[in-house]
Amino acid sequence: MNPVQPELASQLITLLAAAMLVIQLLMVVQRMLLTNIRLFALQSLMLAGIATIIGFSHHNAGHLYAVAGLTLAGKVFFLPWLLNRQVRRIEIEQEINPLLNASASMLLCGGFTLLGYIVARPFTSLARLGNNTLAVAVTLLLTGFFLMINRRKAVSQVLALLTVENGVMLAAVALTTYGMPLVVELGIFFDLMVAVMVLGLLVYRIRETFSSMDVTELSQLKG
């Protein structure tokens, strides 16, 4: 079963990875929480697409269909639905209020992208799926961390963590072609689901106790 030419598959994967990067940058400048959640779902859809294409175009990569399925079910549908429900239930205001304004963040993330490409350069010979995927993965990691620092709302920090996770999964696919063994992928997936639920519970309790979701209020413990 090798109907797709390797070049085409590689190009498609590069395209989807680039789309993931663009979506990430949109999340950096987007101020509405619900839109952010939808963007994350879209980004995860691209990741599922990449896994499907590899499963389709390589031998012995059948388990990547399972990975794609899990990503689709978990990160494209379930988690966004869960976060959406939570945002609506606790009726927080929509505006995200980043610490740094949009244009400065954009500039900084441009720098991160450059850095990602520099870091990934020595490994391009190893990145088996197009030269850009690893660089995009590193960039997702860096911008994800930036998003986490730049956001005040607890839910948007959770979203930032999830995009970092997307970056790591992309790196796993980019560097190894076949992703990780299925048992590991399953474990990571399961952990992620539990993590979001635990974080959701914590956000709920923070909201109840502080009557806000602004994590900058969490600053009593020092020394």
Next chain:
Amino acid sequence: MTLLAPILIVTTAAGLLCLLLRSGRAMALVNVLAFTVALGLTLRLLPAVLQPPGVVTECKEFFRADALSAWMVLLISVVSLGSALYAGRYFRRDLEDKAVTPGRVKEFYVLTPLFSAGMFLVVLANNLGVMWFALEATALSSVLLVAMYSRKTSLEAAWKYVMLGSMGLALALFGTVFTYAAAISQDSGAHLPSFNWSHLMILAGQLDPHMIKLAFVFVLIGYGTKAGLAPMHTWLPDAHSEAPSPTSAMLSGVSLKVALYALLRFHILTTASLGTDFSQTLLLVFGLASMVLAAPFILVQTNLKRLLAYSSLEHVGLICAGIGLNSPITVFGALLHMGYHALTKPVLFFAAGNIHQACHTLQMRRIGPGLLKVLPLTALCMALAGAAAVGLPPFGLFFSELTVLSGGFAAGHSVISVILLAAILASFCGILYQLTRILPGTPKVAREASARRLDGVSTMALMLGVLLVFSIWLPAPLLDVMHQAAGIIGGAP
């Protein structure tokens, strides 16, 4: 017979069983029983790993235990059992004081065995990816324990813990992926290569050195965050001071070391692949940084449990530095230190828990002086454990610190050893000074003598007794396990 899977099954089953139970006493009993069984199984495991070839594997090598894993399993089961023994009375008092709701106590009894099961899986898993998600599972099961009291401060601590922990673990996963990729470039890509640690060790000589270096840096930052190494330690004092005391004891007594164990597996792999210089230097730097950074915070600390948390930071730093010095003596000393610290620190946290419940504060200014008159037995246990923690003889930490230091001098690292000695002395002075502020003297505030003075003392006395016995006399099999484990870290197959 199978030993590894049952340890995991028993603890997980205990956690799930507690979901069905109502009565607090029954749940406490289930916890204690499960950990007793786990300890029993561990004691069977120790002789098993001493038989050649020194490795026990089960379920098609999914589980793998060598002497290092067996040593960690022993620490986990001892500390878990200790804190389960202490927890029963502790939460009964909390319930009487209306500090927690019965629902939260149930949460504790459900999550604690799962937390332990996660740690067991970390040290027993052969697959590095499985090790990663087990470590993530320990973080997730303990975060709700940290947030148990729902005070503003405990929610803050839990949020910091889970956010920093998850960021760290994301980096560690990145490093794990890199390690796997380094193995793939050798194992021709026709089929999925095994991600087992034992398999990677066979390939170690052929792994791509750049990849392995990058991987180790990511893993060091990632698992180092979870192990509380400075400067990624900022969550540690918060989480340890805000969690209920039995959880603090587990976080400090073993959870830090389990994360360090995960780091060590990569250290061994990196050493086998690149030679000794690279990873040992990094471990040494981070270990020294943790020790040097902990000392001033100990000296100026005002909160009792934060004081203990910073002391843990110092001890983890010493263990890390001992391994970083990488001579057979220092590695052995570091492992010994892990064991003695795991017996000492829980006692201190249990005593702090008693004090917290009696005085309703952890501010040392308001607790002391005169604690020996208010809570004589608790204060006595605290004094003894405090003396042990700062490294006074006849307690074991004195011997393990001495072993690390003498090994460092013998291996010619005099400057590093002098820094270690200075940091040890600084925290020695700090902790003794702080304890003398609260323990002796006459109480300023009249506190009612309650019927609770004996609660929890038996557990503390038991652990101190075990510590004292093992300080003076270490059974031969334990010594053998530690020597074998030191050999594994030091590069033996």
